[in-house]
Amino acid sequence: MNRIEKERYLREYSVLKAQGKPFFPYAVAKDSVMAVVVMATIITLSIVLGAELGPKADPTTTTYTPRPEWYFFFLFELLRVIKPPELVPLATIGVPTICMILLFLLPFYDRGPERRPERRPIATSAGIFTIAAMGYLTYLGAAAGPPTQISEPTPASVIAQGPQAVKQFNAGKQVVAQSGCLACHKIGENGNSGPGPELTRIADRIPAQAIARTLVNPTSPMPSFSSLKQKSPQKFSAMVDFLSQLKSGG
């Protein structure tokens, strides 16, 4: 806006303001009605849905679901949409940071005098697109509960090693299924395809020691399972054994 446009706006605004009504009691009345609606909504939600408290936090756990509050779903979903690991930092921090900077600077790059949404096609469609994208990602995040089952069949090579190996394989499958890995990894038919790589054929890519090392000392955002290794080594080694059997042709 140049100086003339600014002055025109201020003049126009002062007329509209002079024709308005006093804040008290007119606006205050509307605001109070809204306040009552807000309070009633919160109270109703609290009475109907209550405040659940899950089981106590346990760093050695094998049953957890890393699930944020619902209004962070869209951020978590961004992780899934952007697959290649080099781009993960971009998704996690880059996109939100860029969005924040764009928001902060909005008044400086959108300086036109026009305020009607239908006459600002770029701003209005960008706004609608952002809302739709966030809504869609939130929906995806809500729909994708981390499954806690793995239907991967026991490979023939494991069966050939005798019942002991099969037992270990199934125990490991159990631990992995209950440890929330499927929230970020896909194994066979189950799990989400991101943000972590698919694990169906993980043993083709890296040996058992490397898997164990990843679990203890992973790259973020994957959580570390080192305390599981300390507190219940059998479960941990069952998990590693299971993963190291996941190879092609098995």
Add this chain to the structure above:
Amino acid sequence: MPKLKLPAPPLPGKLNPAPRRPGEGNGKVDPLDVAKEAGTSAVGWVDERTSLSGPARWVMFRKVPKGTNWFYTLGSATLFAFLNQAVTGVFLSMYYDPSPTRAYESIRYVTNEAFLGEFVRGMHKWGSSVMVILVFLHMARTFFFGAYKYPRELNWIIGVALLILTMAMSFTGYLLPFDQRSYWATIVGVNINGTGPLVGPYLSDFLRAGPDFGATTLSRFYAIHMLLIPGAIITLIGAHLYLVTKLGTTAPPWLKAEPDERLAEEQA
């Protein structure tokens, strides 16, 4: 100092008490009169010492422009949701104990045993969702109405800071019950922070109070959640509302000012 004048009750002239003449009543003050004036004189007493009636009138009797509609209540609705968080949060803090061994127990006590505990905790928990929704709706309103343009740019910037702080509130609050869900979600969240460029790793270390999730992590989150961020939010809301009052709220963008009829006549 202007005095408040109430309208006289609509009584027939004879029933209205005649104003007292000067010198009547032997200079004694009627206690009933004093009682009747108590409200005004208390306000007057404070005003004489603070001169607050000017600013109060400036806030309350400013005009809101023609066409102001229900969308304009979203800002004060957000403010109200924030007040709800503040009040319920104070009650929760009376029971909460931010140590890794006792945090879960204290929340369990609030939920299952304290009088109305689950209700207050529910109001705080659901209030946070309501506040986040309202902040976004309010932001959408100001965005689509072009309210971030001259002369209200600064108010938009303060608003974005408030949005980030609101999200930070809910991130730090999520860990506090210290149940499985909150614990693991926060670990992943802090790790995600750590992937950020430059400051990422330092931010994660700051949040965790060290390279690992430790005993002081919880009290650090608690301090950030109930002292640091609320203080910043309250300060910024103050600045936000000062600017709203100073600049006035926008008129709906569709309205064009028609010149006042009386003025039009004069021009002709």
